């Protein structure tokens with residue numbers, strides 16, 4: 001009979017070094033080492049990210065194996081993020097995974113970071129059964145680099161049915177947040193400040209774009225110009241209106257995201273709906289999704305906060321499903337910045 005499969009997952013696509021251990025679809029341990037070095041630059045500096053990954057990766061993996069309570073010899077395969085991401089960052093995880101697989105003589109599994117975000121919805125926990133979507137389901141994948149609506153037919157069978165033609169939703173949060181002086185990444189801070197503000201106080205441009213695609217660059221420009229004009233009249237404008245600005249910005253982004261998700265539901269008739277990626281942590285988005293679920297009879301799936309951001313648990317679970325299909329990579333595999 002099929003024995004338990006133990007997977008080591010490695011994620012290093014951007015500025016978080018993460019490792020995780022899963023036994024089948026159950027997460028045993030997950031560690032994320034954040035990189036504070038980027039804060040003062042207002043964005044991720046690729047060269048610094050790569051160097052920090054090199055410093056972090058061995059301690060993080062070592063720690064996650066100890067946390068899991070398993071022995072290194074029990075690991076059946078190592079899954080790593082092949083892309084998309086920053087080349088210098090991806091190289092560190094890829095090289096580590098290859099070395100680990102080679103020295104232990106176990107299979108290597110390449111994972112698309114975006115597939116990982118979606119499959120994060122399937123991570124089970126030791127103590128509690130997690131409710132997971134049924135196939136087929138729709139997934140709104142919203143992160144710092146991507147905004148997509150996916151039609152997910154099976155674990156490893158998904159189709160992009162809508163996506164952004166310019167900026168990602170997370171970028172809209174981050175860039176607009178930067179305009180009003182919030183530190184990078186601004187998304188979580190906008191979310192926090194929005195709780196005390198009026199979401200209907202300011203109106204910003206919404207895109208008029210056909211089909212299920214998104215666009216966020218117009219909103220960014222409209223936000224920037226509005227702030228610039230108001231500052232000319234009153235230099236304290238940002239300081240005095242920060243919460244309302246955040247609430248109105250968040251309200252606009254969430255409205256844009258939800259409109260196309262509703263359209264996808266109308267077109268496909270699929271009521272199983274999940275969200276994933278860093279922006280799926282947003283409280284405004286989660287509230288809007290819950291409201292729509294009640295109104296339209298959707299079954300919704302929201303990942304736990306820790307699985308919304310970049311993490312290796314999502315790479316490990318994808319690795320597990322690829323292991324079951326014997327989808328292994330050769331040791332000559334190279335990372336891809338774009339996939």
Ligand code: KG4
Nearest residue numbers: 143144145170185187278279281282309310
């Ligand atoms: O998925 P992720 O961790 O990394 C990428 O693959 O891009 O997403 C990071 C993005 C950033 O843009 C960050 O500002 C945004 O997710 N984010 C949020 C929130 N938490 C993270 N945006 C809005 N509200 C949040 N609570």
Ligand code: ZN
Nearest residue numbers: 143278309310
């Ligand atoms: Zn991500």
